[in-house]
Amino acid sequence: MIPYGRQSITEEDIAAVVEVLRSDWITQGPVIPRFERAVADYCGAQHALAVSHGTAALHLACLALGLGPGDSLWTSPITFVASANCARYCGAAVDFVDIDPQTYNISVSALRDKLEAAKSAGRLPKIVVPVHFAGQPCDMAEIAGLAREFGFFVLGDACHALGAEYQGGRVGNCEYADISVFSFHPVKSITTGEGGMLLTNDPVLHRRAALLRSHGISREGIPAEQGWYYEQHELGFNYRLTDLQAALGLSQLSRLEEFIARRRELAARYDAQLAGLPLQLPYQASGRTSARHLYPVQLKNAGTTRNWVYQALRGEGIGVNVHYIPVHTQPYYRQLGFHEGQFPVAEAYARQALSLPLYPGMTDEQQEQVVGCLQRLLS
Numbered sequence: 007m008i009p010y011g012r013q014s015i016t017e018e019d020i021a022a023v024v025e026v027l028r029s030d031w032i033t034q035g036p037v038i039p040r041f042e043r044a045v046a047d048y049c050g051a052q053h054a055l056a057v058s059h060g061t062a063a064l065h066l067a068c069l070a071l072g073l074g075p076g077d078s079l080w081t082s083p084i085t086f087v088a089s090a091n092c093a094r095y096c097g098a099a100v101d102f103v104d105i106d107p108q109t110y111n112i113s114v115s116a117l118r119d120k121l122e123a124a125k126s127a128g129r130l131p132k133i134v135v136p137v138h139f140a141g142q143p144c145d146m147a148e149i150a151g152l153a154r155e156f157g158f159f160v161l162g163d164a165c166h167a168l169g170a171e172y173q174g175g176r177v178g179n180c181e182y183a184d185i186s187v188f189s190f191h192p193v194k195s196i197t198t199g200e201g202g203m204l205l206t207n208d209p210v211l212h213r214r215a216a217l218l219r220s221h222g223i224s225r226e227g228i229p230a231e232q233g234w235y236y237e238q239h240e241l242g243f244n245y246r247l248t249d250l251q252a253a254l255g256l257s258q259l260s261r262l263e264e265f266i267a268r269r270r271e272l273a274a275r276y277d278a279q280l281a282g283l284p285l286q287l288p289y290q291a292s293g294r295t296s297a298r299h300l301y302p303v304q305l306k307n308a309g310t311t312r313n314w315v316y317q318a319l320r321g322e323g324i325g326v327n328v329h330y331i332p333v334h335t336q337p338y339y340r341q342l343g344f345h346e347g348q349f350p351v352a353e354a355y356a357r358q359a360l361s362l363p364l365y366p367g368m369t370d371e372q373q374e375q376v377v378g379c380l381q382r383l384l385s
C-alpha cells in the first residue's frame with residue numbers, strides 16, 4: 007500500500023537516538039533545550055517549548071492565554087479534532103468559522119462577519135485558532151488585524167506547516183500569532199514519534215506554559231543547599247517530551263529543507279500531470295509557500311462519487327484518505343448542539359475531498375502509479 011503520508015528515518019536518526027539511550031538522561035534532559043533552540047531559530051521565534059504531542063501544545067497554549075469556563079475559542083471545521091478539543095479541556099466553548107473555498111483555510115470575510123455579530127451580542131471569542139491546512143499559511147496579517155480590532159488572541163495551529171513561508175518569514179515565527187504550535191507525529195514535516203512544540207515571542211506566555219508542562223512545579227530561586235526543595239504553584243500536567251525523542255527531532259530537523267523540497271517537487275508534478283482531470287487541485291495563494299503536508303483534491307465530476315474513487319484507489323494499493331470530516335459534524339460536537347448545514351463551504355469541500363499520497367520518501371514510480379490510476383478512473 008502506498009500510504010498518504012509516512013515518516014523518513016535514516017541510520018543517522020537511529021544513531022542519534024541510540025546515543026541518548028547510552029547517556030545518563032533518557033527523559034527530559036540536555037537534548038530538549040537544544041531541540042527547542044534549533045526549532046525556534048529555524049522559525050525565527052524567541053521561545054520554544056517541547057511537549058509530548060501537538061495536542062499538549064494546543065492545550066498548554068490555551069491555558070497560558072488564560073482560556074477558561076465562560077470563554078470561547080473559534081477555529082476552522084476543516085482540521086483535526088484537537089484544534090477544537092483544546093478549548094473543551096479548559097472548560098471553554100468552541101465555535102467554528104467557515105473556510106475559504108480556494109485555500110480551505112479559515113475565511114477572513116466569514117471571520118469578520120461572525121466577529122461583528124458576536125460583538126453586538128457581547129460574545130467575542132478569547133482565542134481564534136487559524137489552522138494552516140495542508141501546510142498553506144492562513145491570511146495571518148488580516149487575522150492579526152482583526153485580533154487588534156476585536157481583541158482576541160491568535161493561536162496558530164501550524165501542525166501541518168513546519169517549513170512553510172509567509173511574506174518572507176517562516177510559519178512559527180509568531181509575527182502574527184501570540185503562540186504557534188507544531189506536531190511531530192509521523193506524518194508531519196519532521197517526526198519524534200509523538201511530540202509537539204509551542205513557540206512564542208512572549209516570555210511570560212513561555213514561562214507559564216513551561217510551568218504547566220511539568221505539574222506546575224517550579225524550582226526557580228531555590229538556594230543550592232536546598233536542592234531537594236520544590237514548589238507546586240498550579241495544577242499542571244506531565245506533558246514532557248523525552249531526550250530520546252528530542253534527539254530524533256534534532257536529527258530530522260537537519261533534513262527538513264530536503265523533506266520540504268521533495269514534497270514541493272512531488273506536488274508540482276501532481277499539479278502538472280493531473281491538470282486535465284476533473285479535479286480541483288490545491289490552490290497556492292501568493293506571498294506564501296506551502297509546506298505541502300497534504301495534497302488535497304476535490305472531485306469535480308458529478309458522475310463519480312468520492313467513495314467510489316476512494317474504494318477504487320484503495321483497491322489498487324493507493325492509500326488515499328479524507329482530511330477532514332468537518333469537526334462540527336462529529337458526534338461529540340453534535341451533542342453540543344452543532345449540526346450539518348452550519349458551515350456549508352467546509353461541508354461541500356469535505357464531501358468531495360481526497361488526499362493523495364505525498365511524503366518525502368515517495369518515489370517517482372509510486373507517484374506515476376497514483377497518477378496512472380487517477381487517469382484511468384476519471385478520464
Ligand SMILES: *Cc1c(COP(=O)(O)O)cnc(C)c1O
Binds near residue numbers: 085
Ligand atoms: C496532527 C495535528 C494535531 C495534533 O497533533 P498530535 O501531535 O497528534 O497531538 C493538531 N492539529 C492538526 C491540524 C494536526 O494535523
